[in-house]
Amino acid sequence: MRQALLDAAVEIVRRDGAGALTLRAVARAARVSHMAPYHHFADKAALVAAVAREGFRGLRREMEARIERCPDDPRARFRESGIAYVAFAVKHPNLFRVMFGPETADTDANPELQAEARGVFGLMQRLLKQSQAGYAIREDDARQIGLTAWSLVHGLAMLCIDGQFGPEATSPAGAERLAYAATGALFRGLRR
Amino acid sequence: MRQALLDAAVEIVRRDGAGALTLRAVARAARVSHMAPYHHFADKAALVAAVAREGFRGLRREMEARIERCPDDPRARFRESGIAYVAFAVKHPNLFRVMFGPETADTDANPELQAEARGVFGLMQRLLKQSQAGYAIREDDARQIGLTAWSLVHGLAMLCIDGQFGPEATSPAGAERLAYAATGALFRGLRR
DNA sequence: CTCCAATCTTGACAGCGTAAAGATGAGCGA
DNA sequence: TCGCTCATCTTTACGCTGTCAAGATTGGAG
Numbered sequence: 256m257r258q259a260l261l262d263a264a265v266e267i268v269r270r271d272g273a274g275a276l277t278l279r280a281v282a283r284a285a286r287v288s289h290m291a292p293y294h295h296f297a298d299k300a301a302l303v304a305a306v307a308r309e310g311f312r313g314l315r316r317e318m319e320a321r322i323e324r325c326p327d328d329p330r331a332r333f334r335e336s337g338i339a340y341v342a343f344a345v346k347h348p349n350l351f352r353v354m355f356g357p358e359t360a361d362t363d364a365n366p367e368l369q370a371e372a373r374g375v376f377g378l379m380q381r382l383l384k385q386s387q388a389g390y391a392i393r394e395d396d397a398r399q400i401g402l403t404a405w406s407l408v409h410g411l412a413m414l415c416i417d418g419q420f421g422p423e424a425t426s427p428a429g430a431e432r433l434a435y436a437a438t439g440a441l442f443r444g445l446r447r
Numbered sequence: 448m449r450q451a452l453l454d455a456a457v458e459i460v461r462r463d464g465a466g467a468l469t470l471r472a473v474a475r476a477a478r479v480s481h482m483a484p485y486h487h488f489a490d491k492a493a494l495v496a497a498v499a500r501e502g503f504r505g506l507r508r509e510m511e512a513r514i515e516r517c518p519d520d521p522r523a524r525f526r527e528s529g530i531a532y533v534a535f536a537v538k539h540p541n542l543f544r545v546m547f548g549p550e551t552a553d554t555d556a557n558p559e560l561q562a563e564a565r566g567v568f569g570l571m572q573r574l575l576k577q578s579q580a581g582y583a584i585r586e587d588d589a590r591q592i593g594l595t596a597w598s599l600v601h602g603l604a605m606l607c608i609d610g611q612f613g614p615e616a617t618s619p620a621g622a623e624r625l626a627y628a629a630t631g632a633l634f635r636g637l638r639r
Numbered sequence: 640c641t642c643c644a645a646t647c648t649t650g651a652c653a654g655c656g657t658a659a660a661g662a663t664g665a666g667c668g669a
Numbered sequence: 670t671c672g673c674t675c676a677t678c679t680t681t682a683c684g685c686t687g688t689c690a691a692g693a694t695t696g697g698a699g
């Protein structure tokens with residue numbers, strides 16, 4: 256039952272955005288009374304947090320699937336995880352916005368959600384360290400570089416789904432092209 | 448009157464976040480009936496867009512003020528504009544979230560807001576071109592580099608105010624330190 | 640069989656965005 | 670001066686929302 260409600264909530268967010276995510280709409284989709292969800296989620300914020308958690312799990316799954324394409328090149332694995340990050344955002348923009356939306360942000364009271372988010376960053380961090388072990392990346396402060404890389408792909412993802420880069424960036428192909436170029440620039444640096 | 452309503456709306460967002468932004472609350476703050484705002488804003492989305500526009504103007508003002516610190520170093524000016532971007536987000540997190548929030552994102556029907564956003568990117572783009580003219584940055588596809596830089600500072604700003612970097616990143620000083628490090632990494636590149 | 644705890648339902652309330660219609664009042668041609 | 674017009678503001682009302690309170694159902698432990 257809880258799973259049915261959660262599935263319905265994710266489906267609503269996917270189709271109509273976070274603004275359409277309503278406890279009553281979820282209850283209707285699950286064909287129960289408008290108060291039934293309260294026996295599985297404390298309040299609306301808890302439901303939103305559960306949706307976000309589902310999103311983080313999906314993001315992590317797609318990142319892990321993608322880096323399996325190149326098991327032997329640590330540097331490419333690190334880079335591809337970032338590409339997958341942007342691709343996920345463009346493929347599931349509404350879900351991505353919920354994952355980093357204001358309803359979710361102040362939920363410091365939700366350690367499970369925070370753990371899931373840290374898991375994504377942890378994956379990138381692990382890939383970065385493996386890249387450094389392969390001597391393909393300078394061994395500067397690993398955390399600082401990880402933060403920089405995360406910021407780059409996160410900002411790219413956000414601006415893509417906000418349409419700030421134009422409509423061509425909202426397609427997976429266009430977004431991935433941008434992500435390849437941006438991560439390449441980060442690897443190389445901007446100097447001549 | 449319209450300005451009074453808008454000021455009240457900005458104040459509410461600043462203090463209590465976008466969730467507290469309500470047509471009726473704005474009307475109460477301006478001591479008018481709950482329907483008076485409709486004679487100045489078509490609907491709630493228009494009010495939110497106006498608040499976001501105000502935010503973009505403030506962001507641009509802070510960026511322009513900051514780059515005046517170093518009028519002679521084009522490369523530093525470009526970099527400082529990015530630092531100011533992150534600093535603004537941390538200083539006005541609720542406003543920043545409205546500027547890039549979902550209510551604002553789908554408002555492609557609001558060309559004024561879009562123009563204001565493009566103005567911010569245009570400023571960064573201009574500073575980048577001036578950096579290139581000074582031969583301190585390689586003259587690759589300027590738009591691509593601009594997009595990369597914008598993504599980096601935007602993602603850094605978002606993750607800072609989401610608390611993903613921990614509490615120390617939510618202070619202006621901490622966020623600026625992160626922004627210096629991240630932009631430095633982008634300039635230098637990550638290779639050894 | 641009984642009882643209890645978990646689960647679900649019904650009903651109510653205030654707050655929200657917004658539609659419809661009435662009130663107010665300043666500006667202006669006669 | 671009168672009376673019209675139009676922009677502005679108010680009042681009232683509707684359906685939607687999240688949530689509280691209280692009753693109904695039901696399946697398993699004693």
